[in-house]
Each structure stands twice: as C-alpha cells, then as structure tokens.
Amino acid sequence: MISTSPATSGFACAALSPVAAPHDIPFPPTGETALMGRPARATVLDLYGESQTTTPVRDRWPVCPVSGDFLMRHLRTGEVTRGRCLDSSCYACVWPVALRVGGAIGLARPDRLITLTHVGRTWATIQSRMTYFRRVLTRRDLPLEYAWHVEPDPDPASPEHHVHLWSHGADPSRGDIAAAAIAASMGPVCDVRSVEVPTDGRIPTLAYGMKTCEPPHGLMSQLWPEAERYLAANGGRLVHPTRGFWRDLLGHPVNRMREAIRLARQAQGFGNWVPAT
Numbered sequence: 001m002i003s004t005s006p007a008t009s010g011f012a013c014a015a016l017s018p019v020a021a022p023h024d025i026p027f028p029p030t031g032e033t034a035l036m037g038r039p040a041r042a043t044v045l046d047l048y049g050e051s052q053t054t055t056p057v058r059d060r061w062p063v064c065p066v067s068g069d070f071l072m073r074h075l076r077t078g079e080v081t082r083g084r085c086l087d088s089s090c091y092a093c094v095w096p097v098a099l100r101v102g103g104a105i106g107l108a109r110p111d112r113l114i115t116l117t118h119v120g121r122t123w124a125t126i127q128s129r130m131t132y133f134r135r136v137l138t139r140r141d142l143p144l145e146y147a148w149h150v151e152p153d154p155d156p157a158s159p160e161h162h163v164h165l166w167s168h169g170a171d172p173s174r175g176d177i178a179a180a181a182i183a184a185s186m187g188p189v190c191d192v193r194s195v196e197v198p199t200d201g202r203i204p205t206l207a208y209g210m211k212t213c214e215p216p217h218g219l220m221s222q223l224w225p226e227a228e229r230y231l232a233a234n235g236g237r238l239v240h241p242t243r244g245f246w247r248d249l250l251g252h253p254v255n256r257m258r259e260a261i262r263l264a265r266q267a268q269g270f271g272n273w274v275p276a277t
C-alpha cells in the first residue's frame with residue numbers, strides 16, 4: 001500500500017489535536033482503483049479525509065450519457081466496456097477522469113503531500129491566494145513543483161475550503177509552508193508529509209484530493225452535491241499543476257497533462273482500447 005508519514009518540521013501547529021486513528025486503505029489489486037492511504041499519524045487535518053474513501057469498482061460506475069452506447073474493446077485482452085466522454089462535468093465520467101489524473105500525479109512521483117487550510121471560500125479568492133503563495137515560495141528560494149486541488153470541508157454547512165498539494169523539488173518544513181500560507185492570507189494550520197510510493201515499479205493512483213468525485217453508487221443520474229461543490233471550488237477543473245510538475249516514467253518533464261495521463265495509463269498497464277465495432 002501507499003502511505004505517508006509526517007515530515008520533519010520545526011513549526012508548532014498549536015491548533016492540531018489528535019483524533020481517532022484513520023483506517024488504512026489497502027492497495028487494491030488493479031491500478032485504476034487505487035487511492036492514497038491515510039497519513040500514518042492522525043491529526044485534526046485527517047477530518048478533511050473522512051468523506052468517500054471506499055474502493056471504487058469500475059462496473060459500478062454510472063453509464064456515460066454521452067458515449068455509453070459506444071462499446072470499446074481492449075486490444076490485448078478482448079475485454080469490452082462502454083465508452084466515456086471523459087468530461088469532468090459528466091456525472092458518469094468525473095471519477096474515471098479523476099483516477100486518470102491521479103495516475104498522472106503518481107507517475108510524477110511526488111515526495112510531499114502538503115495540506116493548507118482556510119484557503120478561502122471562492123475559486124477566485126483561492127486562485128489568487130495560491131498564486132501569491134507560489135510567489136512567496138519562489139522568493140524564499142523554495143522552488144517546488146506541485147499539483148493541487150481545492151477540497152471543500154466535509155461539513156456541508158462550512159463555507160471553508162482546504163488545499164492538498166502533491167509536490168516534488170525543494171524540501172520545505174512545515175514552518176516554511178505555514179509562513180508562505182500566512183503571507184498569502186491563508187490559515188496558519190498546515191501539514192507537510194512524506195509520500196512513500198511503491199518501490200516495485202508500480203505507478204500509484206494518487207486520487208486522495210479528489211475523493212469526493214467518486215460516485216456514491218452506480219445509479220447516479222446527475223452530479224451529487226459533494227462533486228458539485230468540488231468542481232465549483234476548483235473553477236470546474238479537477239487539478240491545477242504548476243509548470244514542471246508532470247513527469248514521465250524516467251522522471252523527465254512532460255509539458256501537457258493529457259500526455260502525462262497517456263504515459264501513466266501505459267505504465268499502469270491499461271493498454272489500448274479501440275471501438276468494438
């Protein structure tokens with residue numbers, strides 16, 4: 001399984017307090033269903049991970065209303081499945097797309113999972129603060145590449161959001177991140193954890209930050225409230241990468257997310273699908 005462990009930090013986050021230990025999520029047998037495991041040490045930040053963490057089964061995903069009538073065949077195995085429009089605004093495709101994005105994040109081999117809190121209540125505010133946050137990191141000679149998601153707080157009544165970043169590059173302490181977050185008018189409570197990915201060559205699917213985009217069941221006929229809140233909080237997108245984040249299997253930079261997704265699916269062994277007719 002994949003796990004994270006707390007990174008060393010000299011910053012005291014006084015607001016953190018222990019909560020019930022989270023359940024570990026076993027690494028599933030197929031790459032497409034993988035989720036990131038929970039942090040090894042429970043903190044109040046784990047409350048942000050309490051919703052929708054069950055292992056998805058592809059057959060239970062809703063049929064795509066746009067492309068579901070088209071059948072696709074796996075070139076090597078002959079397996080047949082329904083087509084997908086792969087639009088993140090499609091209730092049937094948002095989770096499959098999130099898993100593809102998660103595979104591309106896994107292929108980039110991030111070594112830190114950073115969580116920022118009280119990032120703002122609207123996409124416009126959050127986007128502006130995250131731009132400033134990046135400027136502060138650069139000014140302080142902490143060149144990080146990262147992909148980030150805004151996640152609405154689990155309590156639907158809460159207007160607050162938090163952000164998860166998958167990063168590689170510099171090795172910031174929690175104090176570095178907290179100082180940059182405060183400078184960007186975000187909350188002082190933050191978290192920096194090491195990401196331990198499989199060492200046996202498997203490419204993990206790091207979909208943790210997008211978990212509310214997993215459909216509650218396969219009979220959905222519209223986006224569910226958690227997914228709508230997620231997309232609204234993220235300006236309609238699933239992820240926001242900085243320049244230089246995407247990588248190929250050898251660690252070389254990849255410019256476009258679409259290409260990173262293609263390479264990740266190739267590395268995860270999903271193979272090629274063609275129209276079944």
Ligand SMILES: [Zn+2]
Pocket residue numbers: 064065066067084085086087090091092093
């Ligand atoms: Zn669709």
